[in-house]
Amino acid sequence: MPSRRHAIAEDLRQQISSGHFKPGERLPSETQLANRYTVSTSTLRSALALLQGEGLVEKIHGNGNFVRRPLRRITYTGGAAAPAPWTAFSAPLRMTARTMNIEAPSHLTALLNVPPQSPLTEVLFATHEGKTPHSLAHIYVPLDRAPTTPPLAGRIAVSAAELCAPLSEVQERISARLPTQEEARTLRISPSLAVLSLTRVATDATGRVVEAALLVLPGDRADVLFTTLFATEERSSKE
Amino acid sequence: MPSRRHAIAEDLRQQISSGHFKPGERLPSETQLANRYTVSTSTLRSALALLQGEGLVEKIHGNGNFVRRPLRRITYTGGAAAPAPWTAFSAPLRMTARTMNIEAPSHLTALLNVPPQSPLTEVLFATHEGKTPHSLAHIYVPLDRAPTTPPLAGRIAVSAAELCAPLSEVQERISARLPTQEEARTLRISPSLAVLSLTRVATDATGRVVEAALLVLPGDRADVLFTTLFATEERSSKE
DNA sequence: GAGTGGTCTAGACCACGAG
DNA sequence: TCGTGGTCTAGACCACTCA
Numbered sequence: 001m002p003s004r005r006h007a008i009a010e011d012l013r014q015q016i017s018s019g020h021f022k023p024g025e026r027l028p029s030e031t032q033l034a035n036r037y038t039v040s041t042s043t044l045r046s047a048l049a050l051l052q053g054e055g056l057v058e059k060i061h062g063n064g065n066f067v068r069r070p071l072r073r074i075t076y077t078g079g080a081a082a083p084a085p086w087t088a089f090s091a092p093l094r095m096t097a098r099t100m101n102i103e104a105p106s107h108l109t110a111l112l113n114v115p116p117q118s119p120l121t122e123v124l125f126a127t128h129e130g131k132t133p134h135s136l137a138h139i140y141v142p143l144d145r146a147p148t149t150p151p152l153a154g155r156i157a158v159s160a161a162e163l164c165a166p167l168s169e170v171q172e173r174i175s176a177r178l179p180t181q182e183e184a185r186t187l188r189i190s191p192s193l194a195v196l197s198l199t200r201v202a203t204d205a206t207g208r209v210v211e212a213a214l215l216v217l218p219g220d221r222a223d224v225l226f227t228t229l230f231a232t233e234e235r236s237s238k239e
Numbered sequence: 240m241p242s243r244r245h246a247i248a249e250d251l252r253q254q255i256s257s258g259h260f261k262p263g264e265r266l267p268s269e270t271q272l273a274n275r276y277t278v279s280t281s282t283l284r285s286a287l288a289l290l291q292g293e294g295l296v297e298k299i300h301g302n303g304n305f306v307r308r309p310l311r312r313i314t315y316t317g318g319a320a321a322p323a324p325w326t327a328f329s330a331p332l333r334m335t336a337r338t339m340n341i342e343a344p345s346h347l348t349a350l351l352n353v354p355p356q357s358p359l360t361e362v363l364f365a366t367h368e369g370k371t372p373h374s375l376a377h378i379y380v381p382l383d384r385a386p387t388t389p390p391l392a393g394r395i396a397v398s399a400a401e402l403c404a405p406l407s408e409v410q411e412r413i414s415a416r417l418p419t420q421e422e423a424r425t426l427r428i429s430p431s432l433a434v435l436s437l438t439r440v441a442t443d444a445t446g447r448v449v450e451a452a453l454l455v456l457p458g459d460r461a462d463v464l465f466t467t468l469f470a471t472e473e474r475s476s477k478e
Numbered sequence: 479g480a481g482t483g484g485t486c487t488a489g490a491c492c493a494c495g496a497g
Numbered sequence: 498t499c500g501t502g503g504t505c506t507a508g509a510c511c512a513c514t515c516a
Contacts, residue, residue, distance in 0.1 A: 062494035176458035194433030219415035301513030
């Protein structure tokens with residue numbers, strides 16, 4: 001037996017995909033929708049919560065529920081096959097970066113293998129498509145290993161490590177979770193929409209950590225791709 | 240101002256981590272907890288929903304709310320650095336597999352690059368720690384490329400591709416989402432606990448798809464690790 | 479059958495956003 | 498200020514589990 005809220009969610013899904021409600025459009029208020037479906041507002045809200053978790057609807061407090069614009073799915077390419085960590089896109093994809101020097105907070109000392117409060121360059125990084133944020137990144141570079149020409153910007157910031165000594169190893173660890181309140185606000189996603197959390201640690205030939213990057217990618221508009229090529233014939237690993 | 244439900248959730252989190260409520264233990268009923276905190280049952284339930292999404296509490300309909308046993312975090316190791324796709328664990332980690340021959344359903348023909356309804360071997364695969372499922376995998380091998388000695392079992396099933404012709408490429412695509420109802424039931428996780436979804440496609444030297452694997456890993460107990468080694472000195476890629 | 483969580487109601491009041 | 502969503506109440510009734 002489909003519950004009331006699932007039936008309503010399904011009906012709204014239909015109306016959205018059929019174009020009855022268009023991307024960017026504001027839905028009728030929750031009170032109106034509750035009347036239309038003859039349910040209480042709580043039931044209607046729980047139906048909207050389902051759509052929210054799917055990334056179909058965005059709620060804006062004090063303003064309304066909006067049909068989310070379907071966003072291009074972006075791909076983060078990891079591993080050796082990636083010349084630059086962010087692939088290029090045909091669509092206009094805006095990037096913003098903010099650089100600041102900080103002292104290593106405790107949760108980073110283990111990751112970077114540096115003493116507490118040692119100087120770091122932090123780059124806050126975001127990609128946007130139109131007005132909608134696509135992804136977030138925090139990138140940390142120990143100051144004594146940073147390129148000598150700040151400020152970093154654009155893709156250079158993301159691949160800062162490449163400017164340093166030759167890398168010997170890059171580790172990328174990926175997990176899935178719900179966004180923190182702040183991430184949800186910044187990315188303008190529902191707190192119930194899963195995100196990919198990727199931690200990339202680059203090490204140089206001497207074993208020092210050259211760069212750590214913490215990426216947050218909304219599950220409805222990003223995924224991560226790794227391609228592993230195996231040696232055939234006399235071919236060796238590709239970079 | 241922290242809302243009522245966040246305060247309650249925080250208090251319960253404390254009581255769980257302090258050992259006042261122990262792993263596996265049943266919490267007081269929602270009515271009792273609602274009285275204790277002098278809130279309505281709906282408010283209390285929304286507090287529990289927060290803990291559920293964090294994987295701290297498991298609700299069992301008609302039975303109660305239970306403190307989840309903290310599970311060992313497992314790591315799926317991807318890419319060339321992985322001799323076997325599933326790393327070994329010190330803890331007893333049970334694996335179950337069920338093999339069946341099917342005809343390629345439509346959503347797999349593109350992935351496997353085979354004609355519709357061509358014969359496949361499907362392996363349903365699960366890992367458990369104790370009674371709790373850790374992960375799910377659906378593995379598909381085109382029949383004409385399968386090893387000649389079925390039934391596959393254990394880790395062999397997961398690395399079936401290795402028995403075939405030498406691989407030339409493995410693609411692993413990862414995304415984050417909420418589980419389907421069925422996945423949530425099978426993995427015994429909350430529908431609001433994010434999962435990693437990993438699609439692995441292995442191709443042999445002739446360009447044919449040898450194996451496709453669809454993995455589902457609960458976000459609270461699994462992550463994925465890729466290690467990329469760069470050639471230094473005369474060293475080449477490792478397998 | 480007794481007790482649990484699951485769904486739903488019909489309100490009240492608060493917090494936010496835009497005009 | 499007004500309309501929006503956010504939180505919360507105090508119930509009712511249903512569905513499930515276990516003894």
